[in-house]
Amino acid sequence: MAVALDDRGGTEPLVASASRRSLRRLVRNRLAVVGAVIVVGIAFAAVAAPILDHASPAATNFNLALAPPSLLHPFGTDTLGRDILVRVLYGGRTSLTAGLASVLLAMLVGVPLGLIAGYVGGWVNEVIMRVTDAMLAFPALVLALAIGAMLGPGLGNAIIAIALVTVPAFVRITRSRVIAVRELDFVDAARAAGGRTGRVLMAHILPNVLNPLLVLAALNVGFAILTEASLSFLGVGVQPPTPDWGFDLKAGSDYLQNAPWLSLFPGAAIFLTVLGFNLLGDGLRDFLDPTMR
């Protein structure tokens, strides 16, 4: 496995043809394409929300409160007469921001820790890994909920909370890959050539652990979006009037019997987005890292 990565990384033309082959394999993986289309579609809808629909997500119209889905309001309206389609479009911004930012933050913390633990070893490795084990003992949602609640409301704090519970996954996978490649000849060669630890890690080891990290990142964006929605559903995290899928779904749940569309559409948006990232992650795994399961 590691040797295969080494071979592939050997010369430039090889890399190019390998990536072209991989791309073809990715396209052939239909589910991955479906995932990519969903993710790009949701991202486009969130970014282009003001162009797609001129209405403001905060515009109220009490004459139209709790209107069922119609041509004018395809997803219906909520208790304040706000258009749910517009809220769902804008809510995508919150979800995608939370998902991407928290995974990025988790990687920024987790990957260096994993590199150090795997490469340096010894007591440094012991300390990092025991802390990681301890963090994994907490149910992720419970820990994120408690951290988010302690830090206080707001999207930023929710992102920090989600990132913190995601860090251990990145530490672990990075460390295991580093251990797999650190004894290989090309690393020895780099060290023998006088490369300092930092340089060996960044230039020689990191490129060889990137593939599984990419897969993990895609899968974790889905998890992060789900967690963010759960936090706002429970009332921790994003606060009104910011449009948020989890919060809107919760607000609508009081009217479940008479106006189910209030919760139906924000929930469908969460489901679809998470599904998209999971499909993409699965597909990426199939062609980037067939050994990872």
Place this chain on the structure above:
Amino acid sequence: MWRYVVRRLILAVPVVLLVCVGTFLLIHLVPGNPATAILGEQASPSAIAALDAKLGLDRSLPLQFAVWFGGVVHGNFGTSLVYGSPVLQMIWQRFPVTLELTLLSLVMSLLMAVPFGVAAGRRPNSTADYASRVLSLVGVSMPIFWMALILIYLFAFEVRIFPTEGFVPLSQGLGANLLSLFLPSFAQALALMAITVRLLRSELMEALAQEYARTARAKGVAERTVVWRHALRNALLPVVTAIGLQFGALLGGVVITETIFALPGMGSLVVTAIFDRDFPVVQGAVLVFAMIVVVVNLGVDVLYAYIDPRIKYG
């Protein structure tokens, strides 16, 4: 065997200690003074000082931890700021509901996962395999609270079979008790089975390719028996380990389902305590949740060594 158990126990010690440190530090994540956060900005300085003393926040950090940890070791998790009752007692009262919900979810997820996993593992790339893949993708991507609301809408409003919320204790009859837990368990089981189905599929495929399966077939054993008797037994072993790993996710789901279905368990206790700013209760419940995960994983490892004689107890 016992040496293995002891070694596994020793390995768990630093984790348990660090879990305690982490739980203790939670309250220090509150920006500024936790006592001010609890009482509000308008609280008098004397009231804040009094609460500081009650929470022990007027002491140095190491001393605070020593006092808190000493209490935890002796089963004293502090007292609720809202109800004034011991935290551990509040958790203990709610523990049975969470336990029953968790076990029911596990059983339900296995009842659903085994047939799907077996069908998929027996015939890879068949329609059944494809269906199980879609089902498991839907399962991991579905927000549990959305699933729960859809179930409430379908089975409690449209077809009135199950109660929409509330818990009926076992003392009031098994039927009513199970009925009150059916929808929340089902919502959790759907999310849980997703991973089990995929794992069971790949494990079964591997087991069916083994020589003992081929031997059984060559002896003329019916394919049914080969699958259900020989291969499934071995395929289920890793599933046991996976259940330990998934336990954290299951307990996270409990927080949501208990809130939606108004079940008086530990999950809803955490959520209420968060809104009451009842920090000792939040800390206590989070600690118990983590300890359950540690104990379950310990149990799974020991059980695994017990049921799989190939594992060396070194």
